[in-house]
Amino acid sequence: MKFAHMADIHLGFEQYRLPYRAEEFAQAFREAMERAVAEEVDFILIAGDLFHSSRPSPETIKTAIEVLEKPREAGIPVFAIEGNHDRTQRKVSAYHLLEGLGLLHLVGLRDEKVENEYLTSERLGGKYLVKGVFERGGKTVEIHGLKYMSAAWLERNHLEEIFKPEGDAILMLHQGIKELIEKMMGIIPESQRDYFELRMEDLPKGYVYYALGHIHREFVTSYDIGTLVYPGSLQRWDFGDYELRYRWNGRSFTPEAGTRKGFYIVEEWKPRFIELKVRPFIDIKMKADEETAKRELKRLRGKIPREAFVRLDLRWEKPYDVSHFQEILEVKYLYLRTRFERRLKATAGGEVPKPAEYFTPAELRAIELTGEKKFEALDTVVELFLGEWEEKKPEEPGEEKREEPAPAKEEKPLKKERKPEKAQKAKRPRPKGKPTSILAWIGGGDED
Numbered sequence: 289m290k291f292a293h294m295a296d297i298h299l300g301f302e303q304y305r306l307p308y309r310a311e312e313f314a315q316a317f318r319e320a321m322e323r324a325v326a327e328e329v330d331f332i333l334i335a336g337d338l339f340h341s342s343r344p345s346p347e348t349i350k351t352a353i354e355v356l357e358k359p360r361e362a363g364i365p366v367f368a369i370e371g372n373h374d375r376t377q378r379k380v381s382a383y384h385l386l387e388g389l390g391l392l393h394l395v396g397l398r399d400e401k402v403e404n405e406y407l408t409s410e411r412l413g414g415k416y417l418v419k420g421v422f423e424r425g426g427k428t429v430e431i432h433g434l435k436y437m438s439a440a441w442l443e444r445n446h447l448e449e450i451f452k453p454e455g456d457a458i459l460m461l462h463q464g465i466k467e468l469i470e471k472m473m474g475i476i477p478e479s480q481r482d483y484f485e486l487r488m489e490d491l492p493k494g495y496v497y498y499a500l501g502h503i504h505r506e507f508v509t510s511y512d513i514g515t516l517v518y519p520g521s522l523q524r525w526d527f528g529d530y531e532l533r534y535r536w537n538g539r540s541f542t543p544e545a546g547t548r549k550g551f552y553i554v555e556e557w558k559p560r561f562i563e564l565k566v567r568p569f570i571d572i573k574m575k576a577d578e579e580t581a582k583r584e585l586k587r588l589r590g591k592i593p594r595e596a597f598v599r600l601d602l603r604w605e606k607p608y609d610v611s612h613f614q615e616i617l618e619v620k621y622l623y624l625r626t627r628f629e630r631r632l633k634a635t636a637g638g639e640v641p642k643p644a645e646y647f648t649p650a651e652l653r654a655i656e657l658t659g660e661k662k663f664e665a666l667d668t669v670v671e672l673f674l675g676e677w678e679e680k681k682p683e684e685p686g687e688e689k690r691e692e693p694a695p696a697k698e699e700k701p702l703k704k705e706r707k708p709e710k711a712q713k714a715k716r717p718r719p720k721g722k723p724t725s726i727l728a729w730i731g732g733g734d735e736d
């Protein structure tokens with residue numbers, strides 16, 4: 289048995305409002321499908337977020353149809369679940385449309401019973417649990433799964449009561465799992481617990497392969513008798529999802545490798561990563577004065593491919609002109625983020641610094657216009673006049689929204705009521721702020 293497992297394809301995502309990025313997301317999907325077909329896999333799994341939106345444009349749907357024709361022509365079935373980005377609270381999503389065209393098979397809870405060559409249904413509460421079935425050479429694999437579900441739903445409905453594997457079976461989910469997110473990026477603060485919907489212990493046991501989606505970073509581990517895999521997104525998601533990071537240490541740039549992008553081919557239950565060549569994202573972090581920054585970035589330029597997307601995170605104790613940095617780096621796309629902190633306090637000796645040392649010419653002009661003389665008030669003046677305009681450039685990453693469908697009317701739990709001891713479990717608090725470094729991986733917005 290040989291299959292491909294991909295997730296978080298995000299067709300239609302015009303990253304940084306660049307239409308050509310949507311084309312690149314489509315190209316990655318095309319390449320992944322071509323590779324899977326060339327590998328002559330038995331079937332293909334798409335673990336959610338095939339689309340970037342639950343209402344993909346006609347153009348995006350057309351792309352999906354064109355690409356999914358490839359496995360269909362080769363006689364390779366595709367099994368899919370909906371992710372948080374592309375699920376719908378309505379009855380019919382874009383996936384149903386693709387299913388109607390015979391391009392994929394939708395696994396999960398459905399209102400109607402579905403029985404065909406690749407799907408079978410089991411009655412569950414008032415619904416049907418629709419499972420994928422693949423048979424070859426007397427061997428059968430069942431593909432169980434569920435579209436993305438909220439933490440609240442998963443508190444009422446326990447996965448181990450829904451999913452009972454028999455024989456060799458795969459479980460396909462699009463969720464964040466607390467312990468794995470922590471393994472990938474450190475402990476999640478209590479106030480930010482919203483970033484997962486499941487804990488390891490909530491995951492039903494007995495599956496040979498856990499085909500997950502939602503975390504955009506490639507990750508493999510074992511669970512119970514099986515292998516658990518997040519293939520990650522096919523394209524780079526943002527600058528937290530970098531190929532390479534250069535950090536200025538005061539004397540030189542130290543490079544740190546980021547993650548690979550691609551998907552998995554699984555043969556005899558062993559996953560093998562298929563890397564895709566995607567647009568490089570390079571993250572540069574630097575705390576330096578203007579002269580050093582200019583000089584060192586000119587030296588670094590030779591190591592940065594022209595087609596790269598670069599985020600330059602510049603910090604210094606006072607602002608300086610960064611308008612020429614695009615010319616210095618000469619890259620396809622530059623996101624310049626400056627964090628210039630002013631030290632407006634007079635020194636211990638009572639010496640007051642000169643405004644010209646701390647403000648840009650535009651800011652000095654604003655100060656002049658107000659006639660403000662008190663040094664301590666100047667910062668406020670500048671803010672009032674010019675706002676945080678540096679921070680609000682349109683190309684700033686993070687405009688990306690999670691599709692949060694309106695809360696559906698309370699559905700009845702699928703099975704019996706919660707066990708009493710579980711019912712006592714404290715409700716997970718809603719976070720106030722969003723943990724940016726985690727967001728980088730699940731598609732909620734800007735990261736660190």
Ligand SMILES: [Mn+2]
Binds near residue numbers: 371730
């Ligand atoms: Mn996603």
